[in-house]
Amino acid sequence: MNILMIDYEYPPLGGGGGVLNKLLAEALVERGHSIALITSRYGNQPAHETQGGVELFRVPVPFRSDRNAASLVSMLAFFPSSLLSGIRILRKRRFDVIHSMFAVPSGPSGLFLSGIFHKPHVVSLLGGDIYDPSKKLSPHRAPMLHQTVGLILRRSDAVVTMSRDIRRRALKYFDVQRDIALIPHGIPEPHFVPAKRASYGFDGDDILLITVGRLVRRKAVHELIQAVARLADGRVKLLVIGDGPQRGGLEQTASDLNVTDQVFFFGNVNDNEKFALLDLADIYVSASWHEGFGIVFLEAMATGLPVVCYDNGGQVDFLGNGRSGVLVPVGKPEQLADRIRDLILDPGRRRQMADFNRRHVRNFFIGVCAQQYEAQYRRLTA
Secondary structure (H helix, E strand, O other): OEEEEEOOOOOOOOOOHHHHHHHHHHHHHHOOOEEEEEEEEOOOOOOEEEEOOEEEEEEEOOOOOEOOEOOHHHHHHHHHHHHHHHHHHHHHOOOOEEEEEOOOOOHHHHHHHHHHHOOOEEEEEOOOOOOOOOOOOOOOOOHHHHHHHHHHHHHOOEEEEOOHHHHHHHHHHOOOOOOOEEOOOOEOOOOOOOOOHHHHOOOOOOEEEEEEOOOOHHHOHHHHHHHHHHHOOOOEEEEEEEOOOOHHHHHHHHHHOOOHHHEEEEEOOOHHHHHHHHHHOOEEEOOOOOEOOOHHHHHHHHOOOOEEEEOOEOOHHHHOOOOOEEEEOOOOHHHHHHHHHHHHOOHHHHHHHHHHHHHHHHHHEHHHHHHHHHHHHHHHHO
8 A cells, every 4th residue: 555644753853643653654664555754854854765664755844943843834834845745746656545644734735635636634643733731822722723623633534543632632622523543652662782770870779760752841841850859869860861942941940959960861862772771760750741642651661660640641541550650630740759759669569560561561562553554544445
């Protein structure tokens, strides 16, 4: 099957729904499908290349100044650029399905191309494209974006989401009456070279907390730094993986709270180092105000980490049983710190959660996800 995908940022940085897009595209290639993907161009990236078997067509967009965060102007500009690129591609080649990753900014061009070339359109809702409580211009509250997303939801041939939370919000905020398929995130089974704590300067009795993701306001990493200060235990170290516009402010927060020697900013790292650091850690922590799904939680589970996070988002689908981790009411940073302390003081409970997570995460490997998307494609092209 020939599939044309549209995704503003590919490959992604940090975690989030963008990671699924890359993993899914490459998994579909491994299963024998042909994938072409239109994305935005940043810096010196080539306009056309193949990565992991996925053929990439990069289009220029103005004012994309930060690889970790998209500007409103650049996302708006992605619509005409990706539309024109799609028209050129579809005039030369035959595709069976057009698949937009994120309702905005990818969905409008995907829907237009579907109408022009009479191809079925699938849109994946991945979280922030319909609901982001940290942004005034979140699509669920900004009128123009709200109308755009509503149109895409109503007119697409299939709508897929990765969690019950996103499906509930799509139906609630955009007043649509239709089926929305639920296909959970998938990750590949991790393979990495283990590391030793000493190579990073950590001691054997240190308690290593770790978090992964873009350093943006919604992730609320400042609350994790505050938790480290609240715990008042010099053994506790927070490892922050990822980068973004909030980094300078977070470093200042660590300094203001006198925990600079307990908070370590690693920036963006490759997959091997990310999993090596997860493997070294004791507890995965997140203060994100909302996650559409939370692929980083699966990555943590795959390395045997218990999870402490807020209860607002798609992660409740697989963390809500109390066996994988601890969910805290969103917006309660003091409780977040208290639950982290509970796990620090109970290594037996941590081991039980680790054993369960290593088994449970196998239900969320990328092959399972790819098979479910294949079923959607077959249904639309039968």
